[in-house]
Amino acid sequence: MSYAARVRLTRWAVILAAIATLEFMPRLGLGDAITLIPLSEIVSELFELLTEGELMPHLLATGGAFVLSFLLAGVTGVPLGYLLWRYRPLKRTLDPYLTTYYAIPIFAFYPLLLAILGFNILPIVAISWAWAVVAVVLNTSIGFGEVPQVLIKVGRSMNLSRWQIISRIFFPAAVPYIFTGLKLGMVYSLIGVIASEFVLSTQGLGYLVSYNYLNFRTAAMYSAMFVILGLAILLNLALTRIERRLYGHV
Secondary structure: OOOHHHHHHHHHHHHHHHHHHHHHHHHOOOOOOOOOOHHHHHHHHHHHHHHHHHHHHHHHHHHHHHHHHHHHHHHHHEEEHHHHHOOOOHHHHHHHHHHHHOOOOOHHHHHHHHHHHHHHHHHHHHHHHHHHHHHHHHHHHHHHHOOOHHHHHHHHHOOHHHHHHHHHHHHHHHHHHHHHHHHHHHHHHHHHHHHHHHHHOOOOOOHHHEEEEEEEEHHHHHHHHHHHHHHHHHHHHHHHHHHHHOOOOO
């Protein structure tokens, strides 16, 4: 058996073991019957939510806020990362703050954001963007800084303009770092949206988890959590596929 086949077999074994554990642990009485229920009941509840149309409005609300915040983080983060790399005094000034940025309790500012932006989607997008953009900025800056000097010298020896050096040498060489930042930004953006919906929204998957928890609808709560997990996996796979295709063209 090849190494790749063994890896695939191991992955499937882990998945099947996790499914069996989630199904049989509650049935064997190895957990609290109120908070731990069999996987089959969760799947049945999820199917019911989908067929009745209860889940779709929340999924659309979360998806809309996520897309806005993630796109905003990418559109602003990559140029800001370039500026941070390009102007070294700015980088030296901001580095201590950026490296400790995630120690700041951003969610503590949500009352201020509500007062400024109103009780709508904008505070959720703002918090999610604030969480995601720094990861994009830092990784983009690192990516431009890690370009080998030999590539720069080759570009200059070919009399490339500054823009050509940036677009044909710096940017392609920095793509792996940029996509690492985008992947992290995607995760932080989704976390920001879900967490914000717990307290800032009356719809969305985060709100659905909170509502079902408070109303002791355990199966519905786990169903919403599984949708969030599936959404994160699909988004990561999509970004990975885009990254691979882009590598084929740079």
